[in-house]
Amino acid sequence: MPAGRSAGALSTDTASAVEPAEAPPAGWEEARARVYAVGLSAALPAASRPLAELDGHTLAEPLTTRTALPAFPTSSVDGWAVRGAGPWQVVGRVLAGGRPEPLTDDGTTVEIATGAMVPAGTTAVLRVEESTRTTDGRVAGTPRPAPEWREPGEEAYAGEELLPAGTPVDPALIGLAASCGHDTLRVRRPPRAALLVFGDELLTQGPPADGRVRDALGPAVPAWLRRYGCQVRPADVVGPVADTLPAHVAALRSALTGADLVCTTGGTMHGPVDHLHPTLAALGADYVVNTVAVRPGFPMLLARLVGDDGRVRFVAGLPGNPQSAVVALVSLVAPLLAGLRGRPMPVLPHATLAEPIPGRGDYTHLALVRLDRVAGTAHPVRHVGSAMLRGLAGADGFAVVRPGASGQPGDRVPIVPLPLLPGERAW
Incomplete structure (x- = not known):
C-alpha cells in the first residue's frame, strides 16, 4: 500500500492504486x-426527513401506501347520497371531514359534498344539478347509472409500492406521500x-x-x-x-x-x-x-x-x-x-442524425448537437473546438459516435443530454 493511502481504498477491480500516466485510457x-x-x-447515507424538507432528495426506500387510496368511499360530486327509489326524504347532511351515520331506510337521503365519505347503505349519488325538490321537501331525480363516488383502493391498495427507491423527490411525489399518510420519508440528501x-x-x-x-x-x-x-x-x-x-x-x-x-x-x-x-x-x-x-x-x-x-x-x-x-x-x-444519490444509471435517449459527424478513430466522439424535438433529429453545431463555448451555448447535448465509426445521416445514435433545470423535461 503506497504511503499515505487511507484504509479502505478501492479494490483493484474498481480502481488501480494511482494508475501510471502511460496506462491506456x-x-x-x-x-x-x-x-x-x-x-x-x-x-x-439514508435518513428520515419531514416531507417539507424533501424536495431535491432521493427516495432511499420504496414509497408505499399506509392505507388504501382512497381510504373510504368518497363522493365525486356535490349532491345527494340516496337509498332505494325516490323521491327521497332528507334525513341529514355530510360534509368532507365528517363520518356519516348509515342510511338504514329506503327512500331516504343525505346531502353530500364532494370529497365527503359516502354513508353505508347508499345505493346511488344524485348530482345536485340533476335534482329537484318536491312540494313536500323531498328530493327527486334520476341518478346516473355509473357510481358517482370513488371506491376504497381505487387509486392504490394498502401497502402497495407506488415508486421505487432511487426516485427523485419532487413536489408531486411529496404530495403523493402526504396523501398516503406519510409524515416523513427515508431519503438520501x-x-x-x-x-x-x-x-x-x-x-x-x-x-x-x-x-x-x-x-x-x-x-x-x-x-x-x-x-x-x-x-x-x-x-x-x-x-x-x-x-x-x-x-x-x-x-x-x-x-x-x-x-x-x-x-x-x-x-x-x-x-x-x-x-x-x-x-x-x-x-x-x-x-x-x-x-x-x-x-x-x-x-x-x-x-x-x-x-x-x-x-x-x-x-x-x-x-x-x-x-x-x-x-x-x-x-x-x-x-x-x-x-x-442511489438513482438508476442515466439512460441515454436516441436521435436520428440529420448531417454527417466524423469519427475520431479509436476514441468515442461526443459531438455537440442541437435537437429538433418534433422531427427527432440531431443537427451538429458550429464552433465546437475544445476551447470554445459558442457551440455549447446553442446545443442541447452530445451525439455519441462510437470508436471506429462515423455518424451518417439517418443513423440512430445515443444522445448525452446537457443537464436540465429542476422541473424541465428531457426531449
Whole structure:
C-alpha cells in the first residue's frame, strides 16, 4: 500500500492504486459504468426527513401506501347520497371531514359534498344539478347509472409500492406521500460539491489580454453541478489556486472536509505546472478512471479518497479547456452523482442524425448537437473546438459516435443530454 493511502481504498477491480500516466485510457462506456458503480457503492447515507424538507432528495426506500387510496368511499360530486327509489326524504347532511351515520331506510337521503365519505347503505349519488325538490321537501331525480363516488383502493391498495427507491423527490411525489399518510420519508440528501480552479493564467474579471484568459469554468461549473442536483455554496468555489504543489494540496484538503465531490479545472496532464496528479498522490487517492478515450475531453479523471472518518469522497479532474470540461461533467460526474444519490444509471435517449459527424478513430466522439424535438433529429453545431463555448451555448447535448465509426445521416445514435433545470423535461 503506497504511503499515505487511507484504509479502505478501492479494490483493484474498481480502481488501480494511482494508475501510471502511460496506462491506456478507459473506454468511454466503460468509464461511465465504472464511476456509476463506485458512486453507488458509496451512496450517501439514508435518513428520515419531514416531507417539507424533501424536495431535491432521493427516495432511499420504496414509497408505499399506509392505507388504501382512497381510504373510504368518497363522493365525486356535490349532491345527494340516496337509498332505494325516490323521491327521497332528507334525513341529514355530510360534509368532507365528517363520518356519516348509515342510511338504514329506503327512500331516504343525505346531502353530500364532494370529497365527503359516502354513508353505508347508499345505493346511488344524485348530482345536485340533476335534482329537484318536491312540494313536500323531498328530493327527486334520476341518478346516473355509473357510481358517482370513488371506491376504497381505487387509486392504490394498502401497502402497495407506488415508486421505487432511487426516485427523485419532487413536489408531486411529496404530495403523493402526504396523501398516503406519510409524515416523513427515508431519503438520501443531495451531494455537496466544491470547485477548485487551477491556473495562474486566468482572469476572474474583465476581458482577456496580455497572455491571460478569462476563467469561464469558475462561474459555469457550479451552475452545471446545481443542475445535477448538487449543493454548491459560493464559498465552495475557490481559485485560481496558485500553480504550486503545496497550494494545490492545501486547497484540495480543505475542500474535501465539507464536500462529497470536489471538481477541479485544469492540471489533468503532466506538464510543468500540472500539479493535480502529485496532489492526489500526496493525499492518498486512488484513481477510479485516469483518462478516457473520448474526444474532446481526453485528459479527465476521477479519484476516490477515504477519510479518517471512513467517509468516501471523490475528486473529478476536469480538463482546462471549457468544452472538454463539460464533456468530463457529462461523462464522469453525471453517472457518479447518480450512484451517490442511489438513482438508476442515466439512460441515454436516441436521435436520428440529420448531417454527417466524423469519427475520431479509436476514441468515442461526443459531438455537440442541437435537437429538433418534433422531427427527432440531431443537427451538429458550429464552433465546437475544445476551447470554445459558442457551440455549447446553442446545443442541447452530445451525439455519441462510437470508436471506429462515423455518424451518417439517418443513423440512430445515443444522445448525452446537457443537464436540465429542476422541473424541465428531457426531449
